[in-house]
Amino acid sequence: MILRIASVLSRSGKGAEVLLDPNPFRPSGGGQPSDRGRLEAEDFEAAVVDVRLVDGLAVTELRIGRGEPREGAVLRALPDEAWRSLLTRMHSGEHILSKVLEGLREGLRITKTHIGDKESSVTIAYDGEIGWELLFEAEKRARDVIAENRTVTVHELSAEEARAFPGLKANWERIGDDVVRVVEIDGFDANACCGSHVASTAEVGDLFVTAYNGSAPDWTVTFTVEGSLRDLYGQVMRRLLRGVGCPVDRIEGVYEKLRAEKEGLARDLDRARQNLSLSWTTEECGAFRLHFVELPGWTADLVSPAVKKQVESDGRALVVVLCPGPEGRGPFVVARGSDVSFDLRAFLKGHPELGARGGGASAWVSGVATAPWPLWRRALGL
Template sequence: MRNDENLTNIVEVRDLKGKRCIISLAHMPYHPAGGGQPGDSGTLEGEEFLGDVRDCLLVDGRKFLDVHIIKGVPKVGMKVKASVDEERHRVLSRMHTGEHILSRVLETEIEGLRVNKVNISEEESSIYLSYDGNLDWEKLFSAEEKANEIIQKDLPVYVKNLTKEEAKAMKDLKINIDRIKGDTVRVVVVPEFDLIACSGSHVGSTLEVGGIFVTGFNGSPPNWSVSFTVHVDKYLQNYSKAVRKLMRKIGCPLDKLESVFASLQEERKNLSNAMDKARKYICLPWEKDSFGDADFYYALVEGALADMCSPAVKKKVLESPKSIVLCLFKDQASEGSARFIMARGESCNIDVRDFLKGSPTLKAKGGGASNWVQGITECVSMKEWRTALQKYYKI
């Protein structure tokens, strides 16, 4: 059993800079980072000294603590009480054992799948894998179900320390022997299920994991990532709330949700295609002014999308090479601001980006090139835009 309060001495202090330092203790109750898992955290407390332990690192076989100093100065020889955040340690241990179970199931059930690395954290963890096929929810639901069956079997989980030669001789051991530093190999065993070299912390039985809930997956062949959590009840409740709200908004029963969503996606795709075809027929209500040799065409449009109207802007600058073209797209839902497109013809000498940077009264932000900028502005008055252009041309 771990003891979260240990009296010990500081034997080394490194890199003391401001409120941060690296500390080594004579007795170290903290588990170091390794196997994709962060190190333990906690506190160090001594006479007129208090430090927040952010991480525990293994360097050349020695444990060191990354400490944020709350008060005082740590000194070699100082007696301190080393306290481990046991709740966090427990969660990380559950996560890591859960990852071993889910990873083993994925590799066993999906032919050709190979786990490459993992990232263990307190709330949600990730498994990074190689698989030439297509990963989908049905495969992951099946793996999740089988992983939870293993958890419910209450199989023992224990650690064996072996020599490299013993490890090489062990059948079915998953290990990258070239990555093992030192002469000892730490092996985590789940009898008749999993055997893998690992430096992370683990619980004493599969039942202690609690459960596995796959939260998502990303990627494409051959590189994928799968995210999961052991906080099953919390995540089931959150996902249930989200689904029930969505069902209410869409207006369909649970068993129809997937098909209705697929129909909505298809409708959106068709609408997008129709809008693409319609864009070239859009005409804007241009008004005209002049600044020196340049013509200024402008339009204030309400309720239209900038992307829908961009072909009309392009057409205008092509028709009038010496022109400056401005279109403001005012949305009633966004009072006091508007999307904009500002462009110039190829024979016009204005740099649109420089003009906007030099006109702070327009409060316009956007991106683009010297001849075309799109963005958002807090100035929806065409009079203010004309005044800014007059200043630019010194009229």
């Protein structure tokens, strides 16, 4: 398509904002991102990265590849048709899934939508519980509507005509235009919407619910219409089943059993940690009493209770625990008792040779370090 730059609104670095005449790129709206594409001329090339409505004008954001945008310049527009088609399918799929969900549970209401190129989502207000059984049923019914190849028609109506449209769902507080754009799925749904849509439901493709999260009354359900993502989920599940060594209908039970075992082990470990005693090497160092131990392969949370007990029982204690890994790098904990005036954060900051990364307070720091114990002794002035 041939067009011209009607106005250059801004120009900075590689970016620019322009008005195009005509503008073949659909602006963002209705939860759907704008079209993307390219503008080309003999001496100019730019990517269209965003289009948004500002005071009724479609402001087009460009990323300049070469040349300069000039008012009156004649260009060729190349919209990204694959991007537009995918968002169109996603948006029509959202209408179908939203209508099905609202019909499955009384009081369930879609409050917001987000259309993406890989996954899209609907935000739900619902005082009850949302779970996989509900979502599997919604997914199945949505696919049935898609398979029925229902006609999708876009009507441009006056506000009066729109209000009289049978079964129309509209957020009238957000509709300020004289013309109301109504998207009708034959015999199924009618929705006031400024997004792009397919001509028939069969074009939507493979609707697949990927996730949900939240708690009553605020929920989010994520879905896609891209079969490649379904393939990815299936491949991951088959690899998992191979590793676990069980049939697909038992994987949830295996997971729940392993989760319960993990929680039990965590409780056991926590009890053991509270009663753990470390074999300190203790040394009188004038201003403080040094307690040191090196525990290769241990973690900071495992030794922390023992460190806490040591500094609480000995006000003059300066405790250093190093847990080096296979290549020397590993967790550390350094803490001091109440009678030691030693800012441990300043100590670490002043000794970069320790290779310590972490944080904490003036009396307790932890993280990961690379230096062996002799370098720590030297840094401590021992």
